[in-house]
Amino acid sequence: QTVVTQEPSLTVSPGGTVTLTCASSTGPVTSGYYPNWFQQKPGQPPRALIYSITNKHSWTPARFSGSLLGGKAALTLSGVQPEDEAEYYCLLYYSRWVFGGGTKLTVL
Amino acid sequence: EVQLVESGGGLEQPGRSLRLSCAASGFTFDDYAMHWVRQAPGKGLEWVSGISWNSGSIGYADSVKGRFTVSRDNAKNSLFLQMNSLRAEDTALYYCAKDIDSNWHTYGMDVWGQGTTVTVSS
Numbered sequence: 001q002t003v004v005t006q007e008p009s010l011t012v013s014p015g016g017t018v019t020l021t022c023a024s025s026t027g028p029v030t031s032g033y034y035p036n037w038f039q040q041k042p043g044q045p046p047r048a049l050i051y052s053i054t055n056k057h058s059w060t061p062a063r064f065s066g067s068l069l070g071g072k073a074a075l076t077l078s079g080v081q082p083e084d085e086a087e088y089y090c091l092l093y094y095s096r097w098v099f100g101g102g103t104k105l106t107v108l
Numbered sequence: 109e110v111q112l113v114e115s116g117g118g119l120e121q122p123g124r125s126l127r128l129s130c131a132a133s134g135f136t137f138d139d140y141a142m143h144w145v146r147q148a149p150g151k152g153l154e155w156v157s158g159i160s161w162n163s164g165s166i167g168y169a170d171s172v173k174g175r176f177t178v179s180r181d182n183a184k185n186s187l188f189l190q191m192n193s194l195r196a197e198d199t200a201l202y203y204c205a206k207d208i209d210s211n212w213h214t215y216g217m218d219v220w221g222q223g224t225t226v227t228v229s230s
Contacts, residue, residue: 036216038153045203045220046145046153057218089153091216096167097143097155 002026004092004100011106012080020103021072022090028071029092035073036091037066039084040102046089050075082107110134110219112204117224120194128224130187130204138162138182141207143217144189146200146226156202157189158212167212172198194228201225 003025012018022035029035035053038046048057050066053073063081067074073090085107090100116128130142144156157178158167166178177190187204202224205217 034214034216038217040153045222047220048216048218051208051216051218087152091153091155093213093216095213096169097158097213097216099145099153099155102152 002094002098004090004098006088006090006100006103008101009104009106011108012077014080014082014107016080017076017078018080018105019069020075020077020088020090020105021069022074022092022100023072024092026094029068029073031068033073033092033094035066035068037064037073037075038089038091039086040089041086049088077105080107110206112206112219112221114202114204114221114224117202117226119227119229121230122194122196122228124194126191126194126226128189128191128202128204128226130189130221132185132187132204132206135206137180137185139210141210141212142180142187143205143207143212144178144187145203145205145217145220146198147203147223148197148200151200154200158207159187160212161210165211165213191226194226196228198226199228 005023037050040046054066111133143158175193204221206219208215
């Protein structure tokens with residue numbers, strides 16, 4: 001069974017930088033997995049942030065960036081704002097789509 | 109403005125069926141693939157199914173394969189999910205989501221609806 005693993009929780013100070021990662025149980029994440037990142041706040045649907053590793057949607061704030069890092073997909077937030085506190089999910093493609101378990105980001 | 113509005117959720121008994129609908133507006137529906145994604149109470153996201161722009165390619169999660177059927181009516185800008193043989197573990201908020209591309213297996217989702225709640229319980 002394919003498992004996508006994210007950090008369960010991370011804490012960052014306002015104005016700081018944090019990197020969330022997304023690992024595949026099958027091996028290194030590559031472009032063929034089409035990594036996506038989503039943000040979800042309580043009571044709201046997910047909001048798409050990044051697709052195909054690095055590509056931003058028109059509404060994605062500039063402080064969010066995607067990359068591949070050490071065999072994982074990564075989402076970096078630079079200059080974190082209080083409103084970035086949320087759950088973040090990655091999504092990988094394996095002949096079907098599989099979400100990671102999510103990372104709860106606390107801004108404190 | 110791109111809008112997706114899900115409907116059809118409710119309380120149903122195990123073994124019974126439900127049909128979810130998603131009404132799309134604000135974009136050229138038949139240019140894009142569509143997805144269903146669900147979220148059990150207090151849990152993470154689970155991809156359920158994807159369908160290409162012309163229904164020529166369809167995919168399902170292993171957890172629903174053989175029980176759920178996705179379809180679309182491009183003339184009516186609508187997406188559907190026929191859910192048969194419902195189980196307690198199908199209880200979730202079901203989201204409809206638009207793909208970035210015409211195929212469901214390349215780029216991923218961009219715009220999401222607010223979801224419709226399905227509860228399976230006797």
